[in-house]
Amino acid sequence: xxxxTQTPKFQVLKTxxxxxxxxxxxxxxxxxxxxxxxxxxGLRLIYYSASExxxxxxxxxxGYNVSRLNKREFSLRLESAAPSQTSVYFCASRPRTGDNxxxxxxxxxxxxxx
Amino acid sequence: RKxxxxxxxxxxxxxxxxxxxxCTYSNSASQSFFWYRQDCRKEPKLLMSVYSSGNxxxxxxxxxxxxxxxxxxxxxxxxxxxxxxxxxxxGTGTASKLTFGTGTxxxxxx
Numbered sequence: 001x002x003x004x005t006q007t008p009k010f011q012v013l014k015t016x017x018x019x020x021x022x023x024x025x026x027x028x029x030x031x032x033x034x035x036x037x038x039x040x041x042g043l044r045l046i047y048y049s050a051s052e053x054x055x056x057x058x059x060x061x062x063g064y065n066v067s068r069l070n071k072r073e074f075s076l077r078l079e080s081a082a083p084s085q086t087s088v089y090f091c092a093s094r095p096r097t098g099d100n101x102x103x104x105x106x107x108x109x110x111x112x113x114x
Numbered sequence: 115r116k117x118x119x120x121x122x123x124x125x126x127x128x129x130x131x132x133x134x135x136x137c138t139y140s141n142s143a144s145q146s147f148f149w150y151r152q153d154c155r156k157e158p159k160l161l162m163s164v165y166s167s168g169n170x171x172x173x174x175x176x177x178x179x180x181x182x183x184x185x186x187x188x189x190x191x192x193x194x195x196x197x198x199x200x201x202x203x204x205g206t207g208t209a210s211k212l213t214f215g216t217g218t219x220x221x222x223x224x
Contacts, residue, residue, distance in 0.1 A: 006119050033211070035214075040122075040216065041212040041216065042201070042214045042215060042216035042217060043158070043201070044214075045211050045213075048211060050165060055147075058211060061217050090158070092156055100145070100146045101161060102148050102160045102203075103158075103160075103212060104160075105158050105159070106155040106157060107156075112173075
């Protein structure tokens with residue numbers, strides 16, 4: 001049982017390049033999330049998908065787009081990377097929103113934008 | 115006031131000591147509370163949920179104080195392997211998102 005799988009683990013981009021971070025979960029969870037983590041800032045929510053077919057902005061959505069491809073997969077796209085997007089990105093899932101279910105995290109993607 | 119506030123530490127304690135962290139939250143409608151543990155350069159992992167009546171899991175005890183709007187984590191008989199950053203997390207019953215504190219760093223030494 002893999003849980004939440006993120007790819008790639010590491011990526012270096014030049015300013016202006018684009019890329020997509022992939023996330024898949026095999027726990028049949030309805031809700032999926034993308035967070036970024038920067039030193040001293042804690043985890044900040046970028047986008048989330050409460051259920052298949054829906055996506056909503058979180059705290060820091062600017063510069064990102066997401067796609068909930070199906071129940072398993074939730075991708076994060078950077079259309080034109082900026083150095084301010086250098087961060088560690090975590091994908092997470094939970095069974096559903098609106099209850100006390102915790103988040104399950106992937107291993108993270110370390111992104112550097114030069 | 116931040117939604118969630120945690121003392122960043124670090125808390126440096128000797129092995130075997132008891133240590134406690136608090137986390138204050140600002141939204142009185144909060145219903146879900148968790149403690150996560152995060153090791154350096156790793157993903158956060160669920161340590162325990164926090165229930166209204168308080169709960170215990172081995173050496174770890176979590177408490178919720180709704181009147182003062184804080185949750186606490188008590189670690190007894192600290193081990194070297196407990197060295198990590200501890201994140202408090204909260205959410206409201208109907209909200210889709212969970213809010214994270216910035217974490218409290220614990221260093222257990224010999």
